[in-house]
Amino acid sequence: MTKTPFLLRFLLNVFFFIPSSSLSPDGEALLSLLPSLPSPLLPSWSPSSSNPCSWQGITCSPSSKVISLSLPNTFLNLTSLPSSLSSLTSLQLLNLSSSNISGLIPHSLSSLSSLRILDLSSNSFTGPIPYSLCNLSSVQILFLHDNLLTGSVPFQFGSLVSLQQFRIGGNPFINGQIPPQLGLLTNLTTFGAAATGLSGPIPLEIGNLINLETLALYDTDISGSIPPELGSCSELSNLYLHMNKLTGSIPSEFGKLQKLSNLLLWGNSITGKIPWEISNCSKLVVLDLSANKFHGDVPVKLGRLAALEQLHLSDNVLSGSIPAEISNCSSLTALQLDKNYFSGSIPEEIGNLKLLQSLFLWGNSISGSIPQSFCNCSELYALDLSKNKLTGRVPDEIFSLKKLGKLLLLGNSLTGAIPKGIGNCQSLVRLRLSENQLSGEIPKDIGKLQNLVFLDLYSNHFSGRLPVDIANISVLELFDVHNNNITGEIPTQLWKLMNLEQLDLSQNGFTREIPSSFGNFSCISKLILNNNFLTGCLPTSIMKLQKLTLLDLSCNSLSGQIPPEIGSLTSLTISLDLSSNRFVGQIPEEMQSLIQLQSLDLSSNMLDGGIDVLAMLTSLTSLNISFNNFSGPIPVTPFFRTLSENSYLQNPNLCQSFDGYTCSSDLLRKSAFRSIKNVAIVCSVVGSAVTLLLVAWIIMSKNRKLAEEKAISFTSSSGDDFSYPWTFIPFQKQNINIDNILECLKEENVIGKGCSGIVYKAEMPNGELVAVKKLWRSKEDERVDAFYSEIQILGNIRHRNIVKLLGYCSNKSMNLLLYNYIPNGNLRELLQDSWNLDWETRYKIAVGAAQGLAYLHHDCIPAILHRDVKCNNILLDSKFEPYLADFGLAKLMNSTNFQLARTRIAGSYGYIAPEYGYTTNITEKSDVYSYGVVLLEILSGRSAIEPMAADGLHIVEWVKKMMGSFEARMNIIDSKLHGLPDQMVEEMIQTMGIAMFCVNSMPSERPTMGEVVALLKEVKCPLEEIGKTSKQPLTKPVNYS
Secondary structure (H helix, E strand, O other): OOHHHHHHHHHHHHHHHOOOOOOOHHHHHHHOOOOOOOOOOOOOOOOOOOOOOOOOOEEEOOOOOEEEEEOOOOOOOEOOOOHHHHHOOOOOEEEOOOOOEEEEOOHHHHHOOOOOEEEOOOOEEEEEOOHHHHHOOOOOEEEOOOOEEEEOOOHHHHHOOOOOEEEOOOOOEEOOEOOHHHHHOOOOOEEEOOOOOOEEOOOHHHHHOOOOOEEEOOOOEEEEEOOHHHHHOOOOOEEEOOOOEEEOOOOHHHHHOOOOOEEEOOOOOOOOOOOHHHHHOOOOOEEEOOOOOOEEOOOHHHHHOOOOOEEEOOOOEEEEEOOHHHHHOOOOOEEEOOOOEEEOOOOHHHHHOOOOOEEEOOOOOOEEOOOHHHHHOOOOOEEEOOOOEEOOOOOHHHHHOOOOOEEEOOOOOOEEOOOHHHHHOOOOOEEEOOOOEEEEEOOHHHHHOOOOOEEEOOOOEEEEEOOHHHHHOOOOOEEEOOOOEEEEEOOHHHHHOOOOOEEEOOOOEEEEEOOHHHHHOOOOOEEEOOOOEEEOEOOHHHHHOOOOOEEEOOOOOOEEEOOHHHHHOOOOOOEEEOOOOEEEEEOOHHHHHOOOOOEEEOOOOEEEEOOHHHHHOOOOOEEEOOOOEEEEEOOOOHHHHHOOHHHOOOOOEEEOOOOOOOOOHHHEOOOHHHHHHHHHHHHHHHHHHHHHHHHHHHHHHHHHHHHHHHHHHHHHHOOHHHHOOOEEEEOOOOOOOHHHHHHOOOHHHEEEEOOOEEEEEEEOOOOOEEEEEEEOOOOHHHHHHHHHHHHHHHOOOOOOOEOOEEEEEEOOOOEEEEEEOOOOOEHHHHHHOOOOOOHHHHHHHHHHHHHHHHHHHHHOOOOEEOOOOOHHHEEEOOOOOEEEOOOOOOEEOOOOOHHHHOOOOOOOOOOOOHHHHOOOOOOHHHHHHHHHHHHHHHHHOOOOEOOOOOOOOEHHHHHHHHOOOHHHHHHHOOHHHOOOOHHHHHHHHHHHHHHHHHOOOOHHHOOOHHHHHHHHHHHOOOHHHOOOOOOOOOOOOOOOO
């Protein structure tokens, strides 16, 4: 009897203390996604729930098993994906896209056998794509795009026969070739691998994908011909193969693709004729074949493509006449045929394209007149017929187009006056009629164009007075009428153009004074009034222009003294030209404030007094004070030591000085003969110094060559060094071992030699390419110092423009450094070879290299000096992204051996900063100088030292000699870059100024690399401002990466 109450109490206790609910195993697995509870991200996720079926992003089966986990755009901020998710055995959908997850993709996901949709896109996953995912036999959608995955695409994925959509694009470190086994995925509708490092040919087996609708392989390293087998992909709608290295021709089999809507092949090296069979693709909407090497005529049958909206054939070698049949493509909105060799006239039938929005025909040899039928293209926004052979008048009918925003007709032979109806085209934003033979007066109605930002009328035969009505265009930013026959006074009302940034009235017949109202320009950066008949004094109001970077008043009849207020123009950086006027008096002391000025011309005036104030202009790269009455000593700064006699001509009372303050009577320049003699003495001294440096360089080169020969001999014959025990330290997870590395150290694998070692290309068994640097053999302490210099520096830094150190190997007698392989060689090779590098690519290289150096100087603690910046040490990948390499001479600025290292001349001949010759105080400004030399090479295509050049000048001296005028500066620019739009030319000229800023002989006056990056980014204008066609289609395709 006593046991019964006890048992009852026990059972009651058990009953009341059992929890009312217990979270299911699926719920416990899901909570591993959250670092803490409760979570503000997912407040409904509570451990007190009996099951997770009511949680945000969760869907369950009738049996309360989790079948869907969908949390896109959730900031989970995980450093790894929990392996516990593999316990969700019923999971069919897993979507964690854009959730800020990093780490490796776990192999455990392969156990989710019911999974049909896996989306891990837009995160930061690293490491290889797990081949074990091939076990997901039911998966239909696999999205891994936009991560940081590495390695190759597993061939085992060919077993995923249910797969319908597979996207891995936007992983720049994925490499290798496309596995032909993917051709087994006959259910595949979308394959996206754009913006990756994939290389090699497109597999023929892709032609087996009979259900494929979208193939996106753009912006990769894919090469070879386009396989004709793609013509068997009968469902193909979108084919994106642009920005690759494809060659060969377009297969005629493409004519079988009846459902093809978008065909983008631009930016390759495809040759041959455009196949007429493309006209069978009746549903084609966008056809972009620009920036290739197509030749021959445009197929007349393309006129059959009634659905075609965009036709881009720019930048090829196409010829013949423009077929009138294109007008049958009644849906066309964009027709871009620029930069070819078309001839003949513009078909009148183009006017039948009622929906046309942009027509680019510039850069051809088209003749005849501009069709009046263009007035029927009521939707037309951009019309560019520049750089052709057009004649006749500008049709008045064009200005009836109510949506026309850009009209560019420059560089033709158009005649007659500007139509008075121009005022009707209120939509105009850019009007460029320069470099024609237009005449008459500029019509007053042009002042009605209230939206006009860019007005360019230079190099015509305009006459009469400049209409005051132009001052009504309040948004105008650029106004250029130079090289015409315009006369009379400059309208004072122009000051109302408060947004004006550039005003060029040069080479006309303007008279009277410069309007004092010009001081009200608040935005102007370039004021160019040279070669007119302007008189009077220089108005002091101009000194209020605080954004002015260039002021050219040369070749007028201006008089009086240079006002002292000129010192307030501290923004003057490009040029100040007051030459060929009648200025008198002394150079005002206040001019010493112009410390950023690069070019100064005061020649051919009546100025007198001393020139010591010019010594303070430490950024000068060009100076001309000839034909004045200056007297006294010439400053003894490094800049003045480099000036030629042409900078001082006809100043008989100027003299050389040893201290910059006093003159020696025997150095007084009494005549031109004495001037030449003194310059010869200076040149002789400088020449001797250069000769000594050259001899030292030759000796160093011979020693280096001997070291290289010994190293190569050692690699092939000295097996004892391989027998010592090896230490192999990888900095990243790599499938590499020391035996694989040593097998590749052969002479036929040599890809480069630097100041610190020889570099080999090594292919690993899995196809991965690695660059192996073997340090030169030298004295033990120097070899070890160079080795650990690179390890210490590259092992601890990460930047997109600096080569990545993968690891190192060493034994008693040999040190090896392992880098990621950069496939496109170095900048020196690229500039010397026949590559036609455009300005955009050169600018990209310049900015990238500058950013890498800025990171070393400003973001690394302590700062790092590279000490051997040169074109050979800037490597380029397949997309021309630059990487700084060869850190064998680099030093940490607080390291114990930095003080010793700074006393040794480091670097390469032609790039060594001048301060190495007279001081041991070497700073990061020495790297800045070397970068400036590289920047000049990028702009000019010329090497730092041109042994075969007739002048024999170092590139810095050569540029200084050539920078006397705008025309001369254009001769500095690589001839491959001539003929570009004016805005691009202006960008190159400004970049040249930045380069000369960097090579200032005084280290303290050079900019920092951070400032260089900022300056470079400031000179670049958006592409749409250039007014030329872009290689991108106007309507961008859906991103199927």
